[in-house]
Amino acid sequence: xxxxxxxxxxxxxxxxxxxxxxxxxxxxxxxxxxxxxxxxxxxxxxxxxxxxxxxxxxxxxxxxxxxxxxxxxxxxxxxxxxxxxxxxxxxxxxxxxxxxxxxxxxxxxxxxxxxxxxxxxxxxxxxxxxxxxxxxxxxxxxxxxxxxxxxxxxxxxxxxxxxxxxxxxxxxxxxxxxxxxxxxxxxxxxxxxxxxxxxxxxxxxxxxxxxxxxxxxxxxxxxxxxxxxxxxxxxxxxxxxxxxxxxxxxxxxxxxxxxxxxxxxxxxxxxxxxxxxxxxxxxxxxxxxxxxxxxxxxxxxxxxxxxxxxxxxxxxxxxxxxxxxxxxxxxxxxxxxxxxxx
Amino acid sequence: xxxxxxxxxxxxxxxxxxxxxxxxxxxxxxxxxxxxxxxxxxxxxxxxxxxxxxxxxxxxxxxxxxxxxxxxxxxxxxxxxxxxxxxxxxxxxxxxxxxxxxxxxxxxxxxxxxxxxxxxxxxxxxxxxxxxxxxxxxxxxxxxxxxxxxxxxxxxxxxxxxxxxxxxxxxxxxxxxxxxxxxxxxxxxxxxxxxxxxxxxxxxxxxxxxxxxxxxxxxxxxxxxxxxx
Numbered sequence: 001x002x003x004x005x006x007x008x009x010x011x012x013x014x015x016x017x018x019x020x021x022x023x024x025x026x027x028x029x030x031x032x033x034x035x036x037x038x039x040x041x042x043x044x045x046x047x048x049x050x051x052x053x054x055x056x057x058x059x060x061x062x063x064x065x066x067x068x069x070x071x072x073x074x075x076x077x078x079x080x081x082x083x084x085x086x087x088x089x090x091x092x093x094x095x096x097x098x099x100x101x102x103x104x105x106x107x108x109x110x111x112x113x114x115x116x117x118x119x120x121x122x123x124x125x126x127x128x129x130x131x132x133x134x135x136x137x138x139x140x141x142x143x144x145x146x147x148x149x150x151x152x153x154x155x156x157x158x159x160x161x162x163x164x165x166x167x168x169x170x171x172x173x174x175x176x177x178x179x180x181x182x183x184x185x186x187x188x189x190x191x192x193x194x195x196x197x198x199x200x201x202x203x204x205x206x207x208x209x210x211x212x213x214x215x216x217x218x219x220x221x222x223x224x225x226x227x228x229x230x231x232x233x234x235x236x237x238x239x240x241x242x243x244x245x246x247x248x249x250x251x252x253x254x255x256x257x258x259x260x261x262x263x264x265x266x267x268x269x270x271x272x273x274x275x276x277x278x279x280x281x282x283x284x285x286x287x288x289x290x291x292x293x294x295x296x297x298x299x300x301x302x303x304x305x306x307x308x309x310x311x312x313x314x315x316x317x318x319x320x321x322x323x324x325x326x327x328x329x330x331x332x333x334x335x336x337x338x339x340x341x342x
Numbered sequence: 343x344x345x346x347x348x349x350x351x352x353x354x355x356x357x358x359x360x361x362x363x364x365x366x367x368x369x370x371x372x373x374x375x376x377x378x379x380x381x382x383x384x385x386x387x388x389x390x391x392x393x394x395x396x397x398x399x400x401x402x403x404x405x406x407x408x409x410x411x412x413x414x415x416x417x418x419x420x421x422x423x424x425x426x427x428x429x430x431x432x433x434x435x436x437x438x439x440x441x442x443x444x445x446x447x448x449x450x451x452x453x454x455x456x457x458x459x460x461x462x463x464x465x466x467x468x469x470x471x472x473x474x475x476x477x478x479x480x481x482x483x484x485x486x487x488x489x490x491x492x493x494x495x496x497x498x499x500x501x502x503x504x505x506x507x508x509x510x511x512x513x514x515x516x517x518x519x520x521x522x523x524x525x526x527x528x529x530x531x532x533x534x535x536x537x538x539x540x541x542x543x544x545x546x547x548x549x550x551x552x553x554x555x556x557x558x559x560x561x562x563x564x565x566x567x568x569x570x571x
């Protein structure tokens with residue numbers, strides 16, 4: 001007969017749920033999204049709204065088709081997070097069908113066909129992004145010039161809606177290449193990094209306007225780490241890997257390779273490090289593995305930016321390291337307490 | 343051999359043991375050339391012809407070949423058949439030959455050809471082997487054409503585009519433009535589209551088969567109930 005009440009572990013419960021973590025990710029995105037709206041206008045918000053609506057409908061349809069409870073799975077906001085991560089990465093005037101196809105690829109194909117939240121081997125938002133990037137290169141590279149560059153007036157909400165839903169042509173003066181695009185094209189023309197950076201698209205550190213969005217995402221990301229919604233090891237690994245390889249190449253030839261602070265502060269590096277690579281489902285699960293996983297993404301991002309065919313490579317790098325994550329986990333198991341080192 | 347025996351061979355080849363959907367043999371040509379209906383149809387016809395010739399030939403020389411050397415003999419026979427088909431295609435359908443290119447000679451390496459030779463033609467008579475060759479070829483062609491249709495509609499918004507490559511002047515009228523001013527969904531034409539499309543087709547086939555099994559299982563039960571009542 002038992003004398004003591006025995007309970008199995010865990011003995012200390014943390015009051016977090018999937019829904020809470022997902023909502024924290026959404027809150028953490030707000031400062032960066034606000035900066036994007038300030039510099040690129042209403043289109044960012046319209047994209048977010050379309051993506052959220054499509055994601056919820058797709059999620060509900062797939063849950064119903066798979067015979068899963070609707071309220072519990074819709075309530076955890078994971079579909080909304082996927083939709084937001086994808087929508088933020090889209091050009092602000094992306095036509096509505098572009099957003100819709102991207103979100104459907106993410107939710108239906110990358111998430112539910114692989115078994116739903118927790119079973120998907122690839123980051124759904126990045127699958128959606130890559131599908132769009134390789135299928136519709138023209139639409140995906142038409143970015144707006146950020147507010148404050150040149151003498152252009154910002155689009156009104158009505159004009160934005162017309163452009164997104166009816167495909168009304170946008171004045172050419174309003175659209176332009178992203179800083180990483182400019183760097184790539186001008187570099188192809190044989191200009192040095194210092195000459196290219198005189199272009200008005202560039203601001204203090206990276207792109208004008210972009211750098212404030214990056215700052216917003218950095219703030220949100222740091223808050224995520226503070227609340228432990230994201231593991232510090234993945235962003236550290238990723239930014240460390242990117243900084244290391246870009247510093248080495250910058251020291252070798254500063255004319256040909258952009259400085260490390262530019263690389264860290266442009267494109268999706270910060271956003272990807274804190275919000276995309278940290279997806280707990282598709283990332284590596286062991287502490288050491290997470291550092292390696294992050295570093296792999298960072299190095300791949302640099303390789304794709306500097307030597308690949310695309311201006312930015314966060315999405316491809318994340319997907320490639322998603323494939324590697326199970327193998328990394330296999331070789332980096334944490335030491336069991338009391339086990340011998342080595 | 344009864345009538346139903348041949349029907350069974352046909353059904354096995356086209357559906358139950360479909361090369362593309364069930365056996366997953368010959369995936370390299372299946373995935374690579376199925377970017378349009380006409381390409382799929384062309385390669386499907388060529389493969390069917392090769393399968394028919396090989397199965398018949400191997401079934402005929404069955405008594406002369408010692409089992410120890412059967413694989414090299416199969417390879418020789420297949421290589422001859424493929425060369426004949428390739429030359430014929432080069433002569434009569436130069437346009438399609440240009441599009442399919444390396445994949446016609448590569449039928450030699452298609453595992454479904456040597457697979458049928460080993461699993462069927464070497465153990466059965468000429469007529470049965472011929473039926474099996476046609477059935478397997480038709481099954482492969484079904485996979486190619488279905489996948490080709492999906493990828494062509496999604497990727498280019500057309501159906502039977504470039505049909506003149508296969509049907510001559512008459513084929514030009516066959517091309518259907520389903521969607522006007524279609525921008526094209528590049529992913530469907532690119533290799534990932536082939537993998538995703540094939541995966542979806544296999545899933546659909548499995549669903550159909552599961553439904554058929556359920557219905558078959560339900561039938562005796564309902565018949566029993568009817569008898570009791």
